[in-house]
Amino acid sequence: MTSDSPAIQDLAHAEGICYGCGPAHPTGLHIKSHWHEDGVHVVARFTPSDEFVGWPGLLYGGLLAMLVDCHSNWTAMAYHYRAQGRAPGTLPAIHCVTAHLGLDYVKPTPLGRALTLTARVEGEVARKTRVLCEVHAGDVLTARGDSIFVQVDVDKLGSAAQA
Numbered sequence: 574m575t576s577d578s579p580a581i582q583d584l585a586h587a588e589g590i591c592y593g594c595g596p597a598h599p600t601g602l603h604i605k606s607h608w609h610e611d612g613v614h615v616v617a618r619f620t621p622s623d624e625f626v627g628w629p630g631l632l633y634g635g636l637l638a639m640l641v642d643c644h645s646n647w648t649a650m651a652y653h654y655r656a657q658g659r660a661p662g663t664l665p666a667i668h669c670v671t672a673h674l675g676l677d678y679v680k681p682t683p684l685g686r687a688l689t690l691t692a693r694v695e696g697e698v699a700r701k702t703r704v705l706c707e708v709h710a711g712d713v714l715t716a717r718g719d720s721i722f723v724q725v726d727v728d729k730l731g732s733a734a735q736a
């Protein structure tokens with residue numbers, strides 16, 4: 574993993590204020606996604622602190638959904654940039670939103686341990702893109718995502734919310 578290079582979020586949308594992945598959110602999670610050296614997967618690491626507790630010692634499932642949502646979405650966007658033969662941060666910017674978030678909780682996810690999220694596009698990258706994501710705590714697979722992300726014209730998102 575090329576984690577010493579800038580994250581896709583920092584390259585593509587440094588001013589982003591998404592709670593999960595926006596680099597500019599003052600108190601957000603600041604999820605950072607990087608291409609794996611295999612050129613197929615996009616990887617993020619996150620160590621949940623005790624405030625995100627569900628059952629004692631275990632991660633709250635909603636937080637896990639946030640991690641999978643944001644990382645999978647950035648995986649979709651990274652594939653879009655690559656399919657167009659250009660780097661994140663080049664114009665025009667590419668934006669996707671979650672249409673469907675699918676998540677299986679496979680094993681309890683511990684607090685205080687580094688989680689590794691490994692995602693890839695399944696099938697073709699297109700306006701509607703399917704992303705598979707696995708969450709591991711050490712060697713243990715704790716969650717599996719299967720989600721759909723749709724490319725949008727971001728200028729229309731705000732007006733849609735006010736309609």
Ligand SMILES: CCCCCCCCCCCC(=O)SCCNC(=O)CCNC(=O)[C@H](O)C(C)(C)COP(=O)(O)OP(=O)(O)OC[C@H]1O[C@@H](n2cnc3c(N)ncnc32)[C@H](O)[C@@H]1OP(=O)(O)O
Binds near residue numbers: 594668
């Ligand atoms: C500044 C920016 C920073 C960007 C910084 C990044 C921030 C990251 C944020 C993390 C991600 C989020 O949480 S985003 C926030 C949560 N998501 C949202 O608010 C999205 C709300 N939903 C929508 O706006 C809309 O439903 C859309 C855009 C998803 C789709 O509407 P549309 O544009 O009219 O397109 P539509 O024709 O209906 O659908 C396109 C294709 O997707 C399929 N499709 C649509 N919905 C679904 C669905 N639930 N499950 C499966 N497939 C679906 C359709 O069948 C179709 O397939 P086919 O016929 O073509 O085969």
